Structure formats: C-alpha cells, structure tokens
Amino acid sequence: MNILKVLLSPLSIIYWMITLIRNIAFNLGLLKQYKSKTPVISIGNLSMGGTGKTPHVSYLTSLLSNYKVAIISRGYGRKRKDLIIADSKIHSTRDIGDEPMELLAKFEGDNFTMVVDGDRVKAIKRIEKEHAETQVIILDDGFQHRYVKRNLNLLLTDYNQLFYNDFIIPFGTLREPRKGVKRADAILVTKCRSFIDSKERAKIRTKLSKYSNSPVYFSKIGYEGFKNEKNKTINHNDSYLVVTGIAKPAPIFEYLKEQSIKYDSITFGDHHNFSTKDIKQIAKKSKPYKGIITTEKDWMRLKETKLKELCSVEIFRLQIGIHFLEDKDKLAFEKQINRLLK
Template identity: 45%
Template sequence: MKIIRIILFPIVPIYFVITWLRNRLFDLGIKSSKSYDFPIICVGNLSTGGTGKTPMIEYLIRLLKDEKSVATLSRGYKRKTEGFILADENANADTIGDEPFQFHRKFQEVTVAVDADRQNGIKALRALKLQPEVILLDDAFQHRKVKAGFNILLTAYNNLYYKDIVLPSGNLREPRSGANRADLIVVTKCHKDISEGEKKKITSKLKIKSNQQLFFSYVDYAVDVLSESDSLELTKLPKFTLVTGIANANPLVDFLVEKGLKFDHLEFSDHYNFRTTDIEDLASKSLIITTEKDYVRLSSHKSLDGKLYYIPIEIKIDNAAQFNAAVKSFIS
C-alpha cells in the first residue's frame, strides 16, 4: 500500500487543487449551499475514516434527546438500498447501513434516516408528522450543498490532520484549510492521561482560529461484553477471537493487551461485508468479541448465537461541560 501511495504522489497536487477549488466556489457562493432555519449539526472529519464519528453522534444523541426531538441522517454506507429510507421495525444493516442501524437499535426514541442526498433527506425528515427539532448529520463535512448551522470536526490523536496530506498518497479528503469551517474541533482517541503540555502543543499545531474551540476526548470501554441476552465480565474472559471491520482497530487492540487478555485477531477492512466462508470460519470459534458496529452485521447469523459478544464504548470529553454548553447554546 505504501508503494502504491508513493507511485500515486504526482496526483496529489491535482486532487488538492480540485478539492480546494470546489470549496472556494462554495465559500464565494458560486456553488449553492442550502441553509436552514432550524438546528442542524454536522459531525465529520477531513480524513477518510477512523476518527470516531459514530461515538460522537451517540454522545450528541444522549446530550439532546431528553430536551429535543432528534433525528440522525447518514449516507448509509454499503447499504443495499437507494434513496431516502426511514428506519423502522424491519430495518437492518443491509437496508440502512451498519452505523445507522446501530443508532436505531440503541435509541428507539430517535428518528434514524439515510439518504446520500442530504438536502433530500432533510426535506423528507421535516415532512414527517413527528417533525424532528434537531438533525444530526453523520459524516457530512464535505457535503457542502447543505450548510449546517454547527460543524464538529474530528481528528484522531494518532493521525492529526496537520501531519497528513490529501488523497491518494495521504488520507485527507480535502486540504487542511477545510478545518476553518469547523465550530468545534475534537481530538479523539487520546490517552486518558494526556498532559496539558501535549494539549498545548497540539493546539498550536492545529492553528485553532479565534472563533473555534478545541476539545480532547478518549474512548471509555465498558467492563462487560454484551450480546442480545447475556453479558460477560471482560477481565475474566478466556482466550477469544477478536473480529474487527473498522478503520483503525489499534486502540481497541492496545486496550485488550493492556488488560492482559489473550486473543487472536481477525482484522477486516472498514464496513467489511462478511462472506459465507467468513461466517463458517467464525462459527468454528468458541468465543468471539467484536465491535458494536460489526456486531449489528454479524448477529443476524444464527450460527454465531451464544458465542458472539461486543464491547460497548463511549467517548469522554475533557471540559465536557464547556463542550455541552457550546452545543446547547447553538440549539437554543
């Protein structure tokens, strides 16, 4: 992969200019961007993935759901349907995508929808009889046809955007200057004990604007792994098979190693579509631990009943009161 990225380096300037010019046309109003008179919060990143958008959406749901009627709108990556789909009792990972289905399973009081055309999705949501008061746009930072009122940009601690370059040799979807559109920037997947000195260094490197706020967060793993009907204490697990189909499994692997747990790791690409042969192989394992995103796709296979569990996570934000106040100030 590194060799391919080196070979494709001459394309980097071309990609940079195209994406920079596209953003500039939106900034100047030459390309149109639709604004709305109700709260829309966009959660996104500059990179191709692995920054923790799903846990952030869940954080915002928990923050707002008791005060406002909330809807999430995602593209529904790798779903087997098209157009606008509203999650209902028949929804699954194939119809709406794994991450939206995860939202739907966990938050029954929240409206979950998917549509690649974000403008059309917002219009359809606002046409519902039970009209959402707040819409959370998942992974929509580059969808400039919608002008969200509030933008939360995520960048992972181990791959901060100031260290990166654009595709295809780097991981950035657009130039680093795109970060200027963010209201809040969150450095995700930090160490719990990150020092104030390191925070200051990162703040300086990210070149935060006077109108922006920067926060740091880390992943908090649960003490038990769960299935639909059972739970097991994490630290007492016998040797197991870890299955991941996410952009960056390193933080989870490091956490499990630090706990002294014994496991074999089967690592797949992000949003991997498990094949019949994969399921047959997994069915031969005695105990499988996976991420919640992978669980919503794997749990439909009956051959994995009784041996498939996931480890729940939440994000914890330093200065959470300040973060929450910024979000609620926008909502109000």
Template identity: 40%
Template sequence: MKRWYLYPFSLGYHMVTGIRNTMYDLGIFKSTKFKTPIINVGNLSVGGSGKSPMVMYLAKSLSKYYRTGVLSRGYGRLTKGYDVTNYDSNYKTVGDEAMQLFERFKNRFVIAVSEERVPGAKKVIDDMDLDVLILDDAMQHRAIKAGFNILMTDFNDPYFKDHLLPAGDLRESRAGANRADIIMVSKCPDELTEETKQYYISRIRPTKSQKVFFSSIGYDENVYGTRDKMLPDNNLNYYDILLITGIANPKPLLTHLAKFSQRVKHLKFRDHHNFSDADIKNIVAEYKKLGEYKLILTTEKDYVRLKTFDYLRDLVYYWPINVVIDRKEEFNQVIMNYVNRK
C-alpha cells in the same frame, strides 16, 4: 498511511477539491440552509476518527430536551433512497451505523438515512417535526449548509500531519478545518498532559471563533451478547478470545483488550465489511480451534451484522464504547448555546 510515490496525483486531487470548495465559497454552487439547527459531525480524513461515538453522545444529550434526529448516508446498505430506522430495519436496509444507533437507543430519537442529504434533511425535519438534526459525516457534503460543524481528528493521526489522497488520507486540504466551529481531538490517551494539549492547539492554530476540545474512548463496564445478556462475571481473562473487527481503526480496541487478556486472536476485515458465508465459515473454524472456554468478541457496529448469522447469534459478544470529553460541561454549553440561539 503516507504513500509518497503517489504525491504527484495528490496535486491533481488538490486542484479538483480546491476548485469545488471555491465554487461553494463563492456561492456558484448552491448550499442549502435550514431554519432548523443542524449540527454536522465530520472529518477531513478517510477512516475512523471517532465520529460515531460523538454522534451518539450528541443525540443522547440533545434528545433529553429537543425532538432530535440523526441523518446519515447509510453507508454499506443494499438499498437506496430515504428511510427511517425502525424495528423492521437491519444493516442491509439502513447500514450498520444507523442500525447500531437504533439497537442502543431504539426510538429515543429519529434515525434516518439518505445518500442525498438535502432532500433527506428536508423530509426528516418536516415529517418528524424535528427541533435539531445531527448530520453524520457530511463535512465534504457542502450542498447542505450545517449551522454548526464539529471536526473530528484522531490524536494518533491528526489532520495537520496528514496529506491529501492518494499520498495521504485527507479528503480535502487542511484548510477545510477553517469551516469547523469545534475541532475535537479524539481517541486521546487517558493521561493527557497540558503540555501535549497545548502542542496540538499550536499545530491546529484555531481561529478566534473556533474552540478545541479533547476526548478519549470510554469502554462500558460490561460486555454484552444477544438480548443484552452480559458476559458471566465479565472476566475476559477467563476466555480464549476470537476478536472480529470490521472498522477503520481497531488499534484502540486491541490496546484496551490487552489490559484484560493476552489470549486473543484477531481477524481483521475492512471497514463496513459485508460478511459472506465464506467469512462466517472461517470465523467458525477459528473459533473451534480455541480452548474449552472461548468467546467471539466484536465491536458494537460489527455486532449488528454478525448476529444475523444463526450460528453466531449466541456466541458473539460486543463491547460498547462512549466518548469521554475533557471540559464536558463547556462543550455541552457551546452546543446548547447554538441550538437555543437558532
């Protein structure tokens, strides 16, 4: 969203972030390096750009061969400090994104949270004897120097068309993309032409050492509920649907859901919304207004919060997503080359 009337304030923001980045570039501000391979998945903008599905993809792939860990800030949790996600954790203690990872993968890889990335990275690497660590959303957290950076940018709102906060949604200037090893254009339409790809590459203008990839959202064949029970017949067209979202950009989900059902009422909340009792009462009231055959549908991230409310536990279903990468084998090889080289 562009807010041109705030552009004068963006000039001040540009000066502050520019000075900060220069201090890191010159070594005046300390940036800690690690011997263990660290892959950062980040972006330049505020809001959803597909980081979480990419973190999932990398962690799942790398954990087949290496002792793998994921470190996030634990945004939205009610606690502070370092913690490792386990069966006693919930979204209030580790955040919804860490809990989402654990709900899907359990102990397949280590999932830790720490708002202080440097001590958090040291502790999880040493305590868990990791071979590789994935950082979630640390592009601007330059106190830690990742060995490999993946910059995510939304196909429908690419960073090269955006502007700095508060006039636009960029956390730092477009020049920050120069720190990336891979620039991933995410949430692309299913039918993406070579002409369109070349247009994006021409606007990105990658350096000789950078690679540009394209990816889309892939929805699971099944819709799941409590204890991984699947929606009967998986036929969404059969139901009146109350869609609950607390994510930055629900548009892709709405577009995909429209292919299956036109009987959808959408209740939209802000990203990482901490649902209150009043919210739940409103959700229940809206649910009761629906027809005889009805269900509550949400995202995988929102599900870990909504299912904690007793009344909703057996009513709410979620639709898992995965990232689908164009030239996947080449992408995988680039990642493996980095990890093996380290």
C-alpha cells in the same frame, strides 16, 4: 513507499485543485446551500474515516436526549441507494448500513428519526415534511457535504494522525486541503491516550491555531465492559476469539491486553459484509475458545447471519463511549451545544 508517494503526488495535486475550486464555489455562493429552519449540527472530518464519528454522534445524541433528534447518514456499505427512514423491524444493515443500524438500535423511539441517504438536502426536506416535530438534525460525516447550511460544524481529527501532519489523497488521507478547517466551529481531537499533559495539549492547540481559532476539545474512546444476551461475564482465566471488521482495531487489542484478557483474533476490512464462508470460518475457529468478542458495530452485521446457530460459544459485544480528557472540556463542549438550541 517513498517511490509510490512520488508517483501518486500528481493525483493529489489534481484532487487538491478540484476540492479547492469546489470550496471556492461554495464560498462565493456559486453553489447554493439549503438552509433548514431546524438547527443542523454536522459531525465530520478532513480524513478518510477512522476518527470516531459514530461514537461522537452517539454521545451528541445522548446529550440531546430532551430533544426530538434526527440523524442523517449516507449509510456506507449498504446495498440499497434509495432514501430510507429506518425502522429496525423491517430494515437490515444491507438496507441502511452498520453504523446507522448501531445508532438506531441504541436510540430508536418516538423522539428519534434515522434517515439514510447520500443526498443530505433531500433527506432534510423529507424530515421537514414527514417529521416536522424534529428539533435538531445531526449530519453524520457531513463536513464536506456543503449543500446543507449548518448551525454548528464539528470537526474531528485523530490524535494519532492529526490533520496537520497529513496530506491530500491518494498521497495521504485528507479529503480536502487543510485550510478547510476554517469552517469548523469546534475541533475535537479524538482517540487520545488516557492522559496527555498540559504541555502537549498546548502544543497541539498552537498548531491547530494556524488553521482555526475555534475551541479545541480532547476526547478519548472509553471501553465500558461487555454486553451478552444471557448476561454472561468475561472470565479472565479463559481465552476468547476476537472478531472485528472496523478501520482500526488495534486500540481494542490494547484494551484487552490491559485487562489481561487472553485472545486470538480474526480481522476483516471496515464495514465488511460477512459471507457464509466467513461465518463458517469464524464458527469453526471459535470452538476451542470460551466465547467470541466483537464490537457493537460488527454485531449489527453479524446478528443478521447464522453465526449464533453455527457456533456453540457465547458472544460478547464490547461497549464503548466518549470521554473528555478534562471536565472543563466536557462542560465547555456541552455549553456550546446547548447555546445553539436556546
């Protein structure tokens, strides 16, 4: 591994120079930014995925339930490349991606618009033209997309791989130099353990303060039970097959162990498009088990296959949510959001 890192280091230096020059160009106004009249909130990170963006976007959308909200996502893993204003009646995950579909399934309605396109400026202009009533726009994974000015820039960093311990890709997982954190209006340390003592939180805040003076909040993924179409429940005396296609499934396995739920697992890569062969494999392997456990994100893709037709067991979707470690963090974060929209 050390030899590989040495070999990759020149590529990291080149990538570092490219991103540095790009950021300087934005800072000097050489690359122009589009400013919308509608408030824009960006949620993103410095690293390559796995920081919990989608559940935080979901949390923020719920927080803004009294407003007309539009989310812009590039729709990672989708097959189409055109701009789509998503509609669950006519679009699939192949059209818009699993994460936009997950958000659409949760929030679709008169006060919600999901726009999928890699060009955030074009997407915002479409919202302004066709959904002028929108009161706030959320950029999903928007930290590096600087062609759009934002009113609030939220940066996520995984507690288990804090950006200040990471390096530029391909040597590490950072998309840009650490100094880019200066653009953040708030930093959320995500995927924390259930309890982090005040000394450790203070230590993390001190290290973060070398890069930014913005407020720091600590959040964790909360597991909130299982959803089943027939309202069936998990029986702790039975065994289940866990099917995941996400970046970091380990916390799910830890949760199931904590709940004394017996299981075996099949894991696929993040955003995996399940093939007919995959589905047949899952259906065959599920036969000895009482049911299949999967994530809501994976279910967005699995429900579009013949899994329900081919397997005879119940399917349970693990529900997750965002929880702040301290109530004062939650209140301060919500106050920062509300202040923007007043």
